[in-house]
Amino acid sequence: MDWEDFRKRGADAAAWAADYHRDLRDRPVRPRCSPGDVLARLPLSPPDTAEPVDDILADLEQTILPGMTHWQHPRFFAYFPANAAPVSVLAEYYVSAIAAQCMLWQTSPAATELETRVCDWMRQSVGLPAAFSGVIQDSASTATLCAVLAMRERALDWSGNTKGLSGQPALRIYCSAEVHTSIDRAIWISGIGEQNLVRIPTEGQSRAMNTDALRAAIASDRAAGLLPAGIIACVGGTSAGATDDIAAVMDVAEAEGLYTHVDAAWAGSAMICPEFQPIWAGVERADSVVLNPHKWLGAQFDCTTHFLRDPATLVKTLAIQPEYLKTHGADGIINYSEWSVPLGRRFRALKLWFLIRAHGLDGLRGMIRNHVAWAEGLALRLAKLPGFEIVTQPMLSLFTFRFAPPGAAQVDALNQRLVNAINDDGRIYLTQTRVDGALVIRFQAGAFTATAQDVDMAFDVISEVAAELTAAPD
Template identity: 60%
Template sequence: MDHEDLRHWSKRAADWTAEYHAGLRDRPVRAPLTPGAVASALPPAPPEAAEPMEAIWADFERLVPGAMTHWQHPRFFAYFPANAAPASMLAEQLVNAMACQGMIWQTSPAATEVEQVMVQWLRAALGLPEGFSGTIHDSATTATLSAVLTMREQALGWQGLAQGLPGAPRLRLYASEETHSSVDKAARLSGIGQENLVKVPTDAALSMRPGALAGAIEADRAAGFLPAGVILCAGGTSVGAFDHIADCIAAAKAEGLPVHVDAAWAGSAMICPEFRALWQGIEGADSIVFNPHKWLGVQFDCAVQFLRDPGPQVRTLGLRPSYLETAGREEIVNFNEWTVPLGRRFRALKLWFVLRAYGLEGLRARIRNHIAWAAEACEALRALPGVEIVTEPRLSLFTFALEDEAATMALLARINDEGRVYLTQTRHQGRYVIRVQVGQFDCTREDVMEIPAAVTRLM
C-alpha cells in the first residue's frame, strides 16, 4: 500500500464513517457478549505475502463493527461517554497523517505550543484563575498518578527518586470512598501502598467530612506516619458525589498538604457558570484533572491536568539526558517532563478544532440539555410502580433499582440484551443499582426518554 492507495482508501473510510454514524440508531448499542468469537475468526499466524486491501477491508466489515460496543451510539448511557465529535475526528485524521512524536519542543513545536494555548483556553472556560498552567495526558489515571508521585517526593524531601522507599517513613494519602479506583491504583503504583490510602468518612451527601480529614491526618502524625497529600472528588464515577472542596482544601492546607482534585467527568460541566458552585473553592487546589474526552466531544484520549505550580511535578517526573536537550533552549517547555511517558501524541489539535467548531456556547447547550433530559428521565422512572430512585441526579448521573436485587440485575440484563439502550451497574452502600449517565454528544431528548420506555417495556 502506497500513498496513492491511501488517498483512495481514505475516501472510502470517510464514506464508511458517515454511513456508520448515520446508521448507529439501527444497531444494538452493545455487542453480543460471546468471548472468543472474533479471535477464532482470525488466522493463527500472520501472512507471509502481502494481501490486497480489498480483502483486508472486507474482513474488517465482516468481523469488527458487529462485534463492537458502539460508544458513539446516541443511546449509550453506560459508564461515562468517550465522545468523538466530527471536528475531533477530522483533527485526529490530520494528526495521524503527520504522525509526530511530540516528546520535546523541537520534535514538534506546534504540538507543544498549541497544547500550551489550549490549556489556557480551557482554564478560562472553566473559570479557573490565571496562574494555573497544565498539560494533556492520555487519561485521568495518568494525571492522578503524576500528582501522587509528586506528593510522595515532596513529602520525602525529593529523596525517593534516588534512594527508593525502603527505610523511608510510612506515607499516607487521604481520599473518600467515592473517589475513582484510579486513586487506589496510584497509591499502589507509587509505592505508597493500598493500606496507606486512608478512606475518610463522608456525610449524608457522600461528601468527605473536613473534620474527619483533619482528624485522620492528626492521628496519623501521632502514630508516626508521614501524611503526603489529599485527593478530592468532584463528580464521583459511581453516583456523582462531590466532596466539600473548599473546606477540605482548607483542612489540607492547615496541615501543609497538597491537594489533587479528580473532576474527570464533571469538570466539563464547569464551562457552564451555574454549575461551578459544585466545586466551590477549586482555586485552592494544587492539581486538577478533567477529561474533555468524556463530555466535550474531544475523543479519547485527552485528559487535562491543571497545575498551580508545575515545578514540583517537573522535578518529580522530569529527566533530561543530553539527547533530549534543545540546544540554546534550556528553559523551553518539554511536556514529557510533566508526565510519565516520554512519547507524546499531538492531542491538542482536536481540542483546538472542537472548541472552534462548536464554540463554548454550543458545548454549554449540549451539557445543559443532557442534564435537563437526565432529570426528566429520572422523574419518568420515579413515576413507575416498583422503581426507586436510589441516588438523585448529580448533573446528568443518577441511579435506580427495583425492590429486589435479583430483579434489578435481571432487568439490567434484559435492557442490555435488547440493545436499544445501554446502562451499567454500581453498588451504592452495598446495594446493587442501575446507573444512568447522559452525555453522548449526539443524543436527543427522544433517545434519553427511551430509558424509562425500556424499563416500562421490560420490567
C-alpha cells in the first residue's frame, strides 16, 4: 500500500468506524468464543508474498471482530471505561500519520509545548494549584512506578541508581489493601520488594486508610531500623471505589517527611466537576498525582496525566543525558523523556487537545454527572429488589452489590453464577470482586455513549437473570 492507496483505504476505514459504532448496541458486549477459537483460525506461518488488502480486511471481519470484547459498547459496565471519543480517534489518525518520536524538545518542539499546555489545562480543570506541573505517561502503572522510584531515590539520598539496593537499609512504602495491583508491580520493579509494601488497615464506608495505624506502622519500622520512604493513597480504588482521607494522609506524610503519591486513575477525571473535588481534599499537598483521561474522559488509551509538585525530584531520578540526547543552544527547555521511564514517547497530547476543545469542559462534565446520577439511581432500584443488598454505596459511578435471597446457600458461588450468566446473556458486561472476603458484583457507569436507557437495561438484565437462577433447580 502506498499513500495514494491509503487515501481510499483511509476513507473506507473512517466509514467502517462510523458503522461499527452505529451498530454497536446490536452486538453482545463480550464475545461468545472459547479459548483457542481465534488462534485456531490463524495461519501457523507468516506469508512470504504480499496478500491483497481486501483479504486482510475480510479476515478482520470474520476472524478478529467476533473474538473482541467491545470496550466502547454503551452497556460496558465492567472494570473501568476505556473510552474513545470520535474526535480523539480522529486525532490519532493524525498522530499515526505524522509518526513523530517525541522524546525531546528538539525531536518535536510543538509536541513538547502542546503537552505542557494541555497538562496545565488538565491541572486547572481538576482544581490542582499552579505549583503542579504535568506530563503525559502511557498509563497510571508507569506514573506510579515513577513515583515509587522517586520515593526510593529521595529516601536513599539519590544513591539507589548508582549503588543499587544491596547493603542499603530496607525501604518501606505504605498503602491500604484497596490500592491497584500496579502498586505491587511498581514495588517489584523498583527492587523494593513485596515484603516492604506495608498494608494499612482500612475503616468506614469509604474504606480509607486508618491514619492512626499508618503512624504506628511508620514508628514501628523506624524503631526496627527500616527506612520509611513514601505513602501511596488512593481515590476511587478499582475494586470497590475505596477512597483515602487525603488530608489526613498528608498530615502524616508531612510530619514524617515522606513522599506521597495519590492514585486517582479513574476517579480523578470526575474532579473536572467542582462539586466532586471535596472527595480528594488535601490533594494539593501531595508530591505526585495521577489520573487517566483514557478512562472516563474519552481520550483513548494510552493517555495518563501525571502531576508533580516538584518535577526536579523525578528528573533527578530518571534523567540520563548522553551527548546524542543533548539540545545545545536552548536553555530552559523540557525533555519529557526525562520525566518518564521509556525514552521513546508518542504524541499523546494531540488527542487530549482535540478532545477538550471539541467537547469543552462543560460537555465532559455533563457526561460524568449523568453517569454518577444513573449509577446512584440503579443502586437505589436494586436495593429494593428482594434478595439484593448494596455492599458498598456508590463512589461516583461505581458501587457493588450482592444477591443473597433468604435461605440461599453458598452465596459466593451463587453470585459468581449470577455474574457469569449476566455476561453470557450478552446485553451488558459486569465483573466481580471481593469486599471483606465476600464475593460481590461491581457496576460502574462510564461509557462515553451510554444513556439512561442503557442503565435501565442493566436493571432489567440483573433482575431477570437473578430470577431465572433462583427458579432453576441446582
